Amino acid sequence: MSAQASMLLDLARRRGAARADVFIKSGSTRSAARDAAGNVVWTRTAEGGVGLRIFNDAGACGFASACGTQLPAAQAGMLVDAALDAARGPGRRFDLPAGRAPDGRGLGIFDARLQTATPADLEGILDQAAGEALRTDPRVRRIDSASLTASASEVELSNSRGLTGSYRQTLMNLTLGVAASDGARSTVLRRSRTARTLASISPRLFGDETTRLAALVLDARPAATHACAALLSPSAAVTLLRAAARRLLDGDDREDTRDPVRGGPLTIVDDGRLPGGIATAPFDGEGCPTRRTPIMSSGALTGALHDLESAARAGAASTGNGVRASFREPPGRRPTNFFITPGSASPPELLARLRDGVWIQLLRPTPALSGDPQRFCALTTGCAVREGAPAEAFGPALLTGDLADLLAAVVEAGNDLTFGFPGDAFGAPSLLLESVRLQPA
Amino acid sequence: MAVDSEHLRRMLISLLPTGTRAAELFVESRHALGIDLNAETGAPKIVRRWESGAHLRRFFDGRHESFVLDAPDAGALESLIRHPASISAPGAFEEASGTLHELWSPGSLDRALEIVNGAVAAAQGSPASRCNARLEAHVQEIVVISTERDTARDTRTSAELSLEIHGDRRAPATMRRAAPSLAGLGAGTRDSRSTSDLFPGMAATATPGPSGEMPVIFVSPSGGFLLHEICGHLLEADHVLAGDSPFAGARGEAIASPLLSLADDGSLPGLRGSARFDDEGIPSRRTPLIVKGTLVGYLSSRLTAHATGRISTGNGRRQTYRDAPMPRMTNLVVDSGETSFEEILASTPAGLLVHRLGRGQVDPATGSFMLAVESAMLVERGRPGRPVRGVVLRGVAHQALAAIDAVGNDVSADPAGAMCVKEDQAIPFGTRQPTLRLSSLHVAEAGR
Numbered sequence: 001m002s003a004q005a006s007m008l009l010d011l012a013r014r015r016g017a018a019r020a021d022v023f024i025k026s027g028s029t030r031s032a033a034r035d036a037a038g039n040v041v042w043t044r045t046a047e048g049g050v051g052l053r054i055f056n057d058a059g060a061c062g063f064a065s066a067c068g069t070q071l072p073a074a075q076a077g078m079l080v081d082a083a084l085d086a087a088r089g090p091g092r093r094f095d096l097p098a099g100r101a102p103d104g105r106g107l108g109i110f111d112a113r114l115q116t117a118t119p120a121d122l123e124g125i126l127d128q129a130a131g132e133a134l135r136t137d138p139r140v141r142r143i144d145s146a147s148l149t150a151s152a153s154e155v156e157l158s159n160s161r162g163l164t165g166s167y168r169q170t171l172m173n174l175t176l177g178v179a180a181s182d183g184a185r186s187t188v189l190r191r192s193r194t195a196r197t198l199a200s201i202s203p204r205l206f207g208d209e210t211t212r213l214a215a216l217v218l219d220a221r222p223a224a225t226h227a228c229a230a231l232l233s234p235s236a237a238v239t240l241l242r243a244a245a246r247r248l249l250d251g252d253d254r255e256d257t258r259d260p261v262r263g264g265p266l267t268i269v270d271d272g273r274l275p276g277g278i279a280t281a282p283f284d285g286e287g288c289p290t291r292r293t294p295i296m297s298s299g300a301l302t303g304a305l306h307d308l309e310s311a312a313r314a315g316a317a318s319t320g321n322g323v324r325a326s327f328r329e330p331p332g333r334r335p336t337n338f339f340i341t342p343g344s345a346s347p348p349e350l351l352a353r354l355r356d357g358v359w360i361q362l363l364r365p366t367p368a369l370s371g372d373p374q375r376f377c378a379l380t381t382g383c384a385v386r387e388g389a390p391a392e393a394f395g396p397a398l399l400t401g402d403l404a405d406l407l408a409a410v411v412e413a414g415n416d417l418t419f420g421f422p423g424d425a426f427g428a429p430s431l432l433l434e435s436v437r438l439q440p441a
Numbered sequence: 442m443a444v445d446s447e448h449l450r451r452m453l454i455s456l457l458p459t460g461t462r463a464a465e466l467f468v469e470s471r472h473a474l475g476i477d478l479n480a481e482t483g484a485p486k487i488v489r490r491w492e493s494g495a496h497l498r499r500f501f502d503g504r505h506e507s508f509v510l511d512a513p514d515a516g517a518l519e520s521l522i523r524h525p526a527s528i529s530a531p532g533a534f535e536e537a538s539g540t541l542h543e544l545w546s547p548g549s550l551d552r553a554l555e556i557v558n559g560a561v562a563a564a565q566g567s568p569a570s571r572c573n574a575r576l577e578a579h580v581q582e583i584v585v586i587s588t589e590r591d592t593a594r595d596t597r598t599s600a601e602l603s604l605e606i607h608g609d610r611r612a613p614a615t616m617r618r619a620a621p622s623l624a625g626l627g628a629g630t631r632d633s634r635s636t637s638d639l640f641p642g643m644a645a646t647a648t649p650g651p652s653g654e655m656p657v658i659f660v661s662p663s664g665g666f667l668l669h670e671i672c673g674h675l676l677e678a679d680h681v682l683a684g685d686s687p688f689a690g691a692r693g694e695a696i697a698s699p700l701l702s703l704a705d706d707g708s709l710p711g712l713r714g715s716a717r718f719d720d721e722g723i724p725s726r727r728t729p730l731i732v733k734g735t736l737v738g739y740l741s742s743r744l745t746a747h748a749t750g751r752i753s754t755g756n757g758r759r760q761t762y763r764d765a766p767m768p769r770m771t772n773l774v775v776d777s778g779e780t781s782f783e784e785i786l787a788s789t790p791a792g793l794l795v796h797r798l799g800r801g802q803v804d805p806a807t808g809s810f811m812l813a814v815e816s817a818m819l820v821e822r823g824r825p826g827r828p829v830r831g832v833v834l835r836g837v838a839h840q841a842l843a844a845i846d847a848v849g850n851d852v853s854a855d856p857a858g859a860m861c862v863k864e865d866q867a868i869p870f871g872t873r874q875p876t877l878r879l880s881s882l883h884v885a886e887a888g889r
Binding site: 026028035036037038039040041042043044045046047048049060061062063064065066067068069078079082083085086087088089090091144145179186187188328329330366441 | 482483484485486487488489490491492493494503504505506507508509510511512525526528529530531545547550554682683684685744748763765802806809811
């Protein structure tokens, strides 16, 4: 246990805390970025801080955080007092874990090459992605924006029951925006991909895919209102999964509100130990070991995610889902690597099975339009499929439908499970749906 | 915040590397208090955050460098200026500068809880199935030290209360209040209006909205959010420079109804986007954007101003020291017209009367926008009709701007303002404007 954690826990105990835990994260980030005018921006960040969670005798919890990992005694005292004072209202008693938390070895979450990458290394990767994007289609006239961020950090968790644990991790994010024009129409398309290691992302492939999607948007023409079968690309499938996640995970003590999802072959799991997963860690933000939790099996709900508090409420055990977004936030029940498990068919095989319909490759949710949390509403771009082959591009079109109905319409999942989309650690393979409804946007 | 700005500025100037055009050091300390209360459980989640950090930027021709450091003490700030590329760990936290703000005191928390509990009590007995209240308050102290101008210091305070009511199978309705301090939110006071008054869309009499093209009246100041989406973002100089805005290269051209004159003004007291300086140390000011329908200006930051050979309009804003500033709107203000609200309403045979807008989005490249309507009524024979729920507005920016056919003389400010998100940075903005009527806008049923 670090001296900082030990001091905070000792202070908390002496000032009346019944239980406490200390989360310390420190690390550095390097990034290279290029804007539309070709200006290069290099950024280097040294970051870190402490999050202190305290429980009083009644089980009420308070939280306080501060930047810096070497708080002097006076500041540490202020932090303890602030967290103690914030422990108000009714609480629920539960035990914090004890002992030695597992480490991160074998999980594929640390890449020494990322930790030592120089700005020139990062610019070189950006150049590969940008160069390929410009080569793929002459209608891509310029790179609108490009950035690559590499971060390395160390996490330490300790609590008043003597638990200690630590691990180190790396993360990289590649973002590319391309500007395409055919004279009459123009578009700017931005994509981003996140991974744990340099080897997980091919910059050339990423540049090529980005340009192909920009070309699709450029070629797209409005679609008439119609219903048809559809193949969703992994990124489109993740958008659907993300919309459904809140309903799927709003579980345990609110069983009545969970969508009854019937039929379909969907199997959905949460796996905090997925090798190389963006949200993979040996233990969660409360020190509980992470694990694989089935959420849905063949279309039927089978499990729920728990942190310590929700587990106590439900009379269950934590599933290692007390996730911390940073040292600035207390742990909360959230998914880790949350994904639809892959099937066996390749995307070309799924296209052949689709035969006639649409291949949806871009899906942008429009929450402003949904008006109803159980309805899905998104702008989509893709291409028609005739006799199993891609045909003319369409879009933007509006895809709307009841979330439960859309999930139930899935008939097959592909073998191309993909992660790394912006915002979370959700993943999905291509999905074949028997029917969707499209209308002009 | 104990920062020896003159000493640091001298260092910044004397240690400028060869080829550096300018350098800037942004130092921030922020105390924050957050309360989340779920009315069902009654257990508040209380979070206190104490953030401190510095962001050094050095500008070269065609390149600039950023260095960000958490928790810098005096020595770490000097090291950041001397050897920025060597920073590898957060600072040691300056004990002398660690002045605990009153917002972290037990008394402040008592007052904040009183406000949150009062808001939840006001929502009791509503047709809602769930109710959540959230309070966020912060005190932000900033110092901007630049090689090019005098040091800027500012203290910004903010408190915001939001109440979210979930109905059966409907999007939640929200109510927000904001003020510069907890006291300004009205500790100990309860809103005496009924939930149906606060959330007309939740009223038992509310019916699904109409659909199709129709006149839409935005009661003062509700239309500010519409203009923020379709003007504010599209007139930000980074979008314009990248060619991402339909208004790129349109300076001097008529882009809106001649009834519309619109400006950005961060110097107005009391609005959510007001500050003495922007986050690059440029004094806040009024920037005319549209005068009688003609585009006269864009919103710029230091970098975009340099790229266009102009001076910054004081719109370089950032969420925290960790972020890079971008051109962002502060407060959107619309000049008064000459028509009363009553005259505008009476001259509208049928249409939609919008009291409050919800979430929205705009495609910068095309100007296409969608906006959710949180509170609205039908207009029937020039009078307010029944409340409606579940409608959205769709359109294209330049068509909507041209469709403004009435501007009221009832200018008012929205004290709550709203939060605006751009490239993952959320910052507040304010609005002050009269009632507006658009002769035609597409109204659609949400989710269909």
